[in-house]
Amino acid sequence: MSEPRDTRSRILDVAEELFSENGVDRVSIRDITKKARVNLAAINYHFGSKEDLIAAVFERRIVPMNEARLAALDAVERTSPMGPRLEDILESFIRPTIQHSGTTTAGGKAFSKLFGRCLSEPSPEIEALLKRQFEPLSERLNAALTKALPKLSRSDIFWCLKFTFGALHHWHLTKDRFLPAWLAKTEDEEQIKKLIAFSAAGFRAT
Amino acid sequence: MSEPRDTRSRILDVAEELFSENGVDRVSIRDITKKARVNLAAINYHFGSKEDLIAAVFERRIVPMNEARLAALDAVERTSPMGPRLEDILESFIRPTIQHSGTTTAGGKAFSKLFGRCLSEPSPEIEALLKRQFEPLSERLNAALTKALPKLSRSDIFWCLKFTFGALHHWHLTKDRFLPAWLAKTEDEEQIKKLIAFSAAGFRAT
DNA sequence: AATCGTTTCAAACGAACGTATGAGCGAACC
DNA sequence: GGTTCGCTCATACGTTCGTTTGAAACGATT
Numbered sequence: 340m341s342e343p344r345d346t347r348s349r350i351l352d353v354a355e356e357l358f359s360e361n362g363v364d365r366v367s368i369r370d371i372t373k374k375a376r377v378n379l380a381a382i383n384y385h386f387g388s389k390e391d392l393i394a395a396v397f398e399r400r401i402v403p404m405n406e407a408r409l410a411a412l413d414a415v416e417r418t419s420p421m422g423p424r425l426e427d428i429l430e431s432f433i434r435p436t437i438q439h440s441g442t443t444t445a446g447g448k449a450f451s452k453l454f455g456r457c458l459s460e461p462s463p464e465i466e467a468l469l470k471r472q473f474e475p476l477s478e479r480l481n482a483a484l485t486k487a488l489p490k491l492s493r494s495d496i497f498w499c500l501k502f503t504f505g506a507l508h509h510w511h512l513t514k515d516r517f518l519p520a521w522l523a524k525t526e527d528e529e530q531i532k533k534l535i536a537f538s539a540a541g542f543r544a545t
Numbered sequence: 546m547s548e549p550r551d552t553r554s555r556i557l558d559v560a561e562e563l564f565s566e567n568g569v570d571r572v573s574i575r576d577i578t579k580k581a582r583v584n585l586a587a588i589n590y591h592f593g594s595k596e597d598l599i600a601a602v603f604e605r606r607i608v609p610m611n612e613a614r615l616a617a618l619d620a621v622e623r624t625s626p627m628g629p630r631l632e633d634i635l636e637s638f639i640r641p642t643i644q645h646s647g648t649t650t651a652g653g654k655a656f657s658k659l660f661g662r663c664l665s666e667p668s669p670e671i672e673a674l675l676k677r678q679f680e681p682l683s684e685r686l687n688a689a690l691t692k693a694l695p696k697l698s699r700s701d702i703f704w705c706l707k708f709t710f711g712a713l714h715h716w717h718l719t720k721d722r723f724l725p726a727w728l729a730k731t732e733d734e735e736q737i738k739k740l741i742a743f744s745a746a747g748f749r750a751t
Numbered sequence: 752a753a754t755c756g757t758t759t760c761a762a763a764c765g766a767a768c769g770t771a772t773g774a775g776c777g778a779a780c781c
Numbered sequence: 782g783g784t785t786c787g788c789t790c791a792t793a794c795g796t797t798c799g800t801t802t803g804a805a806a807c808g809a810t811t
Contacts, residue, residue: 537708
């Protein structure tokens with residue numbers, strides 16, 4: 340293991356892990372710098388403020404993740420010019436979340452939880468970041484889904500997409516919490532397939 | 546309007562509103578006591594600590610809400626002894642959330658957001674409260690759903706229920722945020738009907 | 752060897768936090 | 782009418798927070 344990379348990256352990694360575990364407000368700058376073994380002032384030097392660090396932590400994962408979503412959507416739209424299947428659209432939206440979850444924690448995926456947490460972050464800066472990041476994606480998805488489901492109204496598609504968003508986020512946030520003892524261990528891969536099938540059926544039922 | 550009821554209730558109402566708007570960690574005891582126009586020491590006097598106040602705020606809504614859910618489940622199981630329909634089970638779980646959302650904010654429903662926020666609260670005390678409150682409900686729901694969907698495994702039911710949970714929570718949390726300009730205004734009633742249909746189809750598709 | 756921009760360091764700052772204290776108050780009770 | 786009890790009050794305590802500062806260390810360039 341040892342100390343990987345430079346100060347800036349070490350801060351990002353540790354911050355991501357601690358934020359995802361405890362929430363951004365319950366993690367102090369001193370917690371981060373101590374665990375990352377860097378000086379207390381390093382965060383303000385490299386990022387400006389704690390708020391900016393939080394934004395950087397989110398941004399590092401969300402930007403490439405949403406780029407991957409858009410690329411996946413491009414791909415399925417290219418291969419089926421008549422409009423892709425509903426399941427393929429949903430998959431282009433769901434699958435990238437497990438590929439961009441990060442692996443900073445030994446064994447665990449830190450951003451998985453952080454990602455689930457970010458939507459309930461009340462910080463105005465994060466909210467602005469989310470809006471900026473998700474709006475273009477949401478537009479594209481709505482357009483593709485409108486084509487795939489011509490019988491549904493824009494509103495119906497919007498709300499169904501929100502339900503899917505919610506199921507996905509909640510799954511990320513709690514997939515290793517609140518689990519009953521009898522539950523069989525399952526792979527992420529299997530579960531996102533279930534989620535895609537679940538959501539697709541939900542869309543079609545509306 | 547004027548000042549309703551006693552100090553304790555005023556604190557609970559204001560705390561619920563501020564917590565739901567800003568998250569428990571970004572609301573100070575001074576914010577609450579100032580807005581409620583009570584003395585700074587009142588919270589520690591009446592509740593013991595801030596953490597205990599948070600628990601009281603959650604508990605005030607969650608306990609009767611989950612009681613209502615169990616009662617609704619009882620009711621549908623009583624009226625159809627062969628096992629209730631899937632939609633009725635889901636409704637007994639979903640509908641009480643909009644009836645127990647509270648109306649403390651003028652016009653808005655404060656707990657609606659707080660309720661959506663509570664699952665991502667990292668506080669161990671809240672997590673324990675949630676576990677205690679949701680476990681019996683989850684057991685009952687799993688049992689009822691197993692009966693209604695004999696083809697599904699316990700695991701499948703568990704995960705589909707999690708998806709439904711997530712959709713419901715996310716809807717509560719963001720039903721008045723991140724909305725596009727073109728979106729038509731819809732009633733809660735209509736939307737929970739959509740959610741029930743959406744989830745029911747999702748369950749059946751698995 | 753001297754200079755310069757960059758990064759790290761220990762130390763301190765003021766503000767805000769949750770909590771504790773002890774006096775003060777009014778109504779209820781003996 | 783004095784005492785008790787539940788509650789409110791202003792004020793203070795100690796801690797922790799995010800941030801700032803100015804000097805020291807470093808590496809690259811001249």
